[in-house]
Amino acid sequence: MPAIGLGATALHAAIPHSHGTAEAQSSHDAHGRGETSGHDGHASFRGGEVDHRANGFDPHAILRDFDYGKTSKLPDGRTLREWTLAAAELEVELAPGVKFAAWAYNGRIPGPTLRAKEGERLRITFANGGRHPHTIHFHGIHPAAMDGVPGLGDGEVAPGEQTVYEFDALPAGLHLYHCHVRPLAEHIAKGLYGTFIIDPKKPRERADELVMVMNGFDTNFDRANELYAANTIGFAYSDKPIRVERNELVRLYLVNVLEYDLINSFHLHGNFFEYFPTGTSKRPSELTDTVMLCQGQRGILEMRFPHSGRFMFHAHQSEFTELGWMGFFEVVD
């Protein structure tokens, strides 16, 4: 047991580090290209990048940011993993010059990527710092009272109140969490969601791991999205591509939380990937370059890039693509 925890920690420590320099380089690259990125034939926003610092989060940081929480040992020898999540209002610059009054867990959209190991005991303290009641509803196997829906357990958590969700990390796979308060679409679309990964007891192969939460924003409240993205900021990964290494295994945790549209999709250029729906099986369902997901659906994608260079990825709804949901992998040697 401790060995597994250590392994995960090592992975956690290794990957951001190995990537820190790559990110700096690519950011340098983007500056070198100046504002021309929007005029090289792809759709883009005017005005370059949004103010990630003011937003309080950067989609490039979110990609490889896994929150393992705080662990301790229970009397029976099991690991207890604890997190504290707080919901609050957050003004987010979604596109240069476009501000949106969002709701967020821990000041970021998507909320922290909670990562645990199969069979651990999980304890999530949820504090509602917003002005509306909220909950956290986890996808997974748990008692009804821990479901984070109104009328069960503590139900809705009133502003200023808090609650504790406690359950076992089951089943292994890729899951999500989100607010489950009425009006549901609004509570989700405003940003109250995040990724919840339960690593299998036998760890997956070591890889460069990425998280993408496919989302969108209805900024004019017509129940249709004006902006689409992976990890909130449209075109963030085309303005500044995601660096990955040639022939290295890339594992993408892909979650769709998109509200108002029936489906979303992920399409990769110049390569194929193995797809593990919900990440519950270690056998891929198919080798493909396009997957389609409805809201709440998610899956793990594994790929290696045999060629260096830039490879695009985007929703294969062209409309979503040109409304922000596109990016590039920059494959380097």
Next chain:
Amino acid sequence: MEARGSTAEMGDSGLTRRLPGWLLGLLPLLLIAVAIGAFAALGGPGIGERRGPLAEELAVERTKLVPGTIELTVRNDGPDPVTVAQVLVNDAYTAFEGAEQPIGRLGSDRLRIRQPWIEGEAYEVALLTSTGATITHEIPIAVQTPAADLSFFGLMALLGIYVGVIPIALGMLWLPWIRRIPPAWLRVVMALTVGLLAFLAIDATLEGLALAGEGPQAFGGAALVFVGAAVAFLVLTAVSSWLAERRRRREDAGASGASLAMLIAVGIGLHNLGEGLAIGTAYTTGALALGAFLVVGFALHNTTEGLAIVAPIARTRPSLGRLAALGLIAGAPAVLGAWIGASAFNTSIAAFLFGAGAGAIVQVIVQLAPSLRGEGDGGLQPRVVGGLLAGMALMFATGLLVSV
């Protein structure tokens, strides 16, 4: 009575008598300024920063399409400044220039949007503001906006002459015929004229209201149509009473018909200015299908306007020059309108002009109305009413031939 009188005297004998008259006139305004200043100093509600969410409104005043670019001239007709942060064309973010700064109230800016548009297709441009609101603008049929060069203005002039000057000149050729008809039947012709004009007044009003609805509302929107109508009506009333005064002094009875003809020409001229505007705008936006049908339609439609001008002068002998002047006053504004419509179209101005056309026509109708009455009882004879209805029917029918 006594008490009231003495009170007034007492009031007047006080402070106010010593103050100059102009100061007394300004006093209420000064007090308003002082009151507002006091409110502001005390932080009274409603002064200073507006509370609540921004109300962002932009109206597109002009759309210009050149290859690869859609140019929109927008005006802020809302209460708050508007920042256009991003632009979408048919649900895709698009590169654009212009509106780098917030557009203030009543301010305007030009957006040059890079879009490889295709002729004949429809586009929806959405302006995404800093608050995430969208302001959408439809381009129903994408057609390249003609360059405003000499040949283009020549074409517009030709169009104006086609639909304005020539038909009216032709219509005025009815003059010899109406000279021959007996007075009772002349009244019917006059009734026909009034019917024609009434239809034009309604048409101009509706057209103006439709335009006003599309444009920015900050300058008054639909109210502009009625303001335009009132201005034209009152100005023409003043002009006609001035003419009547002059006539009385000269004791020139024959001029009555002549000045009436002039008023009709001015009224129809204002109407044709609006018609030219509509044609010019429709041409530049691609909404006008130029063709024989349109020109023939307008010719028929406007020929009847020529009849309206000459009806009141059936019993006089105006010079050819005077007739030509009347025809030009009524018809030539179509050329001017086409130029304005094609080059500097502005819905607010257009709405005002349509209103002015309607007001002028109403004034003319008021002038003509007495001549419709019979000598004895003063009521409308059935055939005069028939003439009125026939005039409206004629305009309606010929109007069906042209839709701009």
